[in-house]
Amino acid sequence: MTDKENRKEAPVRRVVNESGIEIKPLYTAEDVVATGGIDASRSGEAPFTRGIHPLMYRQRPFTMRQYTGFANAADTNKRFKYLIANGQTGLNVAFDLATQCGYDSDAPEAIGEVGRVGMAVDTLRDFEVAFDGIDLDAITVSLTINGAAAILIAMYLAMAEKRGYDVAKLRGTAQNDILKEFIGRGTWVFPVDPSVKLVADTIEYCAKVAPKYSPVSVCGYHIRESGATPAEEMGYAFAIAKAYTDAALARGLDIDEFAGRLSFNFNIFGNLFEQVAKFRAGRRLWAKIVLDGYGAKQPESGWLRMIAGGGGFGLTIEQPENNIMRGAYYALIAALGGAQTMALCCYDEAYTIPTPKAQRISLRTMQLLIEEIGLADTVDPLGGSYYIESLTNQLEEKIVEAMSWVDSQGGIVKAVADGVIQAKVSEYAFERQKALESGALRKVGVNCYTDSDEAKPQVDLHGYDEMGAIEQIDALKKVRATRNNAAVERALAAVRAEAKAGRNVMPALMDAVKAYATVGEMTNALVDVYGRFQEPTKLWRKVA
Amino acid sequence: MTERKIKVLLAKPGLDGHDVGAKVVVQALMEAGFDVIYTGLRQTPDAIAKIAAEAKVDVIGLSILSGAHVPLCRRIRELLQEKGLYDKLWIVGGNIPEDDRMVLRQLGFRGVFPTGSRTADIVSFIRENVK
8 A cells, every 4th residue: 555545544533622622624714713803902902812911921921939838937948948049939838738727736637737738837937937038029929828818818918017018019929719629629618608708808908908919819720630621720710700809899899909919820731722722712701801891990900810830630650751741841831821920740749749859840941931942032922823813712612601601500609519510520520530541531651652661650758747747836835835815815806706797807817817826726716607618528410 | 139239438538638539439439330428528537437337338448648648547447447347348549659558458458549540440449359
């Protein structure tokens, strides 16, 4: 058989991307027109398809902010300084699970968890130590905290205030997206309604007191990891962002007082073109929602400011070196997508907490894009591509579809409280797993191009630092013994009273933090009023 | 003769919030025809042992990705033994280093399924090992 005959017989594969869009073998100008045309606005002009700033990376390259946090405040401080010395331009703080779930280091629930997956925080003292010597004006700090976010935001503001910073000018971010915690990630504390109320408290308080601080970073990221298509990731995130926006508006805030400080967190694993189109479509749709839907007057209220990063689900324990390449492509996606901030999962992150070497490789990957590959030279370099523009239009429709589905379930708050959205996400994760096991979903090194003689890497977990935990608990006891306990009691009573009265608890939390009340004490004061969340476990619709 | 359905408890002990894998396994076991109870997140060892005893399950499965698998399994083992559940099949999955797998097996967790295991293997392991 000749080559020519071979070519003729080769079937053309059908390609459908994860969001459910059929991909053509060739795109032309006709496809762009058929899907709705090209948004002719320039970067920096609404609806910001091409970027929220006129000059994007040409003026200011993306911030590089790796996720870091070590057992105790002193070690975390050392690691922060190491990362800053290596050129990192933002800090992304990881907390241990006890802190994230609102328990003190000496609570029974914290046994074995103190400092395990991040920094342990009990009182303001820990923040004072962790950020000692770090210029909070020069570097922006992002707190990856959700269930206990109101408390830790208060702690961060109080720490800055104590060091003489003007809180009204202080920049920084807290994740503080509790709705996605119920869907994936799981560090909830209070039931759904009071949880959303607390988010509104932080938005309202920051709008008044710390208007440069970003109190919420809405995360499609974890929903995508847990089991959602790229379009659903963005659609659910927007449904969540709208819920917080509605709650803030109900406080009497004007949309322009806070919308510009909302930020987003999205995932970057998967098909490059689909993800880039996702970011462009999301940027355009969010601008329409805020500027047209909510009637915001300031263009920056409609900015989809985002950290794009991670990609954890895309990484594999098999042939882990491949993750270095995957990370490089994911970083490329984030840069082509116009992210303001980038963070990359490290190649060893599929099976351990990253080593300093792996952290450095991730950081260098991002730096390479700027310094060698030309990603910071021109805005939205894929803009105008027939394929990307068509996909952007189609992705926008798919995102709207995902938002409509949430509406059909009674809105995101109800969908989360009922567990409907968790069920949908879990079903997708199951389908994805089956596709991986059957080989329908190809994964290099996992179900194709596997090395039979290759030994799997050693899963190497950080040993639990028992001594570090004991030191943390000793430090906590020392604070409890030396603080003014009567003042703490008064402050906690005020937190309870404000919560009971349905008022904004942030001022009372600020007072409690400054009196060195513990994370556990403040959480319990709120639990006294709000109760704790009970997870719905009947999660499956089809099977069951 | 109709075969009795195998009853499985799948639990998430501790504060670890990684539940994607646990929920995938729950669905795989359901699809395989097992009767499955999923506890949801943040279960204490006591609560897990209590549910296992009351629900008379054949299999007790734990999913742990925080790295705390050895102390948690040790504690849950004590409680399961107190309740006389040593004849049940105990399995554990999660981010488990090679060296710890033997430790967990010695504790009585006969099936150890590290990250990356196939759900089909978990299903057949349960079928083969439930008496």
